[in-house]
Amino acid sequence: MTKAGEVIFDDYHFFNDVCQYVDQAAAFTNHDKGLLEQIKACNSVYHLQFPIKKGNSFEIIHAWRVQHSHHMLPTKGGIRYSDIVNEDEVMALAALMTYKCAIVNVPFGGAKGGIKINPRNYTAAELENITRRYTVELIKKNFIGPGIDVPAPDYGTGEREMSWIADTYLTMNPGSLDALGCVTGKPIALHGIAGRREATGRGVAYAVRECVSVAEDMKALGLTAGINGKRIIVQGLGNVGFHAAKFLSEEGGIIVGICEFDGAIYNVNGLDVNDVVKHRKETGSILGYAKATSEFKNSAEGLEQDCDILVPAALENQITMANVARIKAKIIAEGANGPTTPDAADFFIKNGGMIIPDMYANAGGVTVSYFEWLKNLSHVAFGRMDRRYDETNNLNILSMIESTTGVTLTPQQRAMIAKGPSELELVNSGLEDTMVRSYHEIREIKNVKNTGSLRTAAFVAAVDKIAVSYMNMGIWP
Known part of the structure; x- marks a missing residue:
């Protein structure tokens, strides 16, 4: 283990870190050693390469799809486009x-995909070619399908790429009734679901809000309960970071710092996230x-400024033993996957901090992806069958109340009370309920089993649920 302030070496192994967390959690369970080894293992690792034409020459593209666990099907996980993608990273993310x-009770096994490219170096046509070819390769190996493996957006990808995947799958599976369930994160026009784009960031905001609402825990950190007035630094102003910052500020948090790859900005009185995004669109930088x-050319310096809550929402391995001693936040809410290394996490917690772990904090995306998958399999949008019925029923109740009490509501009041839920409102309600219930489940395990951290408690919850699934399959007695 390195000491605070030392530079971490380049032999960082993300998958080993994840396995280390499982081993720590296993000490609080009584499961068979062989079963625990199966839970940790990646069941299927597919490394593929294929050529594409770029200009007047050919380029070999390296890509991966990893299915970590088949204890439940389909497997589920995003696809990221990044020039630092490697097999270890994809295995860890899967x-x-x-x-x-398992933590948020979504019935999928874990998977992940990655293509080793920098999207900025390719035209839209070239990216489409790469995405469609990648999809074809997955189809040929039976690594994609609504009941097999369902990708989603991740770093460097979005609705556009998911549309190309869905269209390619439909083309190669004509007549397949549930074909659009092969991928989530699609645009609404292609039977995506309202709220999916902002789901991960919204989930981070719900996680932070729920954490700081527990007065007992906040008192131990020297903070007051509630999100209102909390000073927050967000790393990453992509989809997750932007929406996390947006919703946290709407809840009353003060975004005092924003860090991006090209630098960081800070204002103790707060930053307007939408205005910062507008500035970046106009100038190309925050x-x-x-x-x-204050402005910092070195983005890492932005993480070390004074705040109550730090939300790393970019890439993994951002808070290490090289910088954790300089982190001034009391709470780290991991919007990204694996932003804090295990030794840095231990150091932070032992020095009085709290970490809301990634596997819970950023589960909003997969939760709403689950809702989208259900919508694609049922072929009915949420709220379509009962929204008008609810409105009519509510109006009848209001009319009865008005006639018996003599109270007359304004048209605006009647419309507000009678309104039936839209798909977005139902999705956000389901997401909020998921994040609230899951947080208190994790917190209870932490307190009852004295795990020392929310992360270990979250892994205990996950391992217990996965173990039960395997035992119900009859593999283990």
């Missing part, structure tokens, strides 16, 4: 997806933002 799904009182 494993985290397994535990993440740097130079007029309302920032």
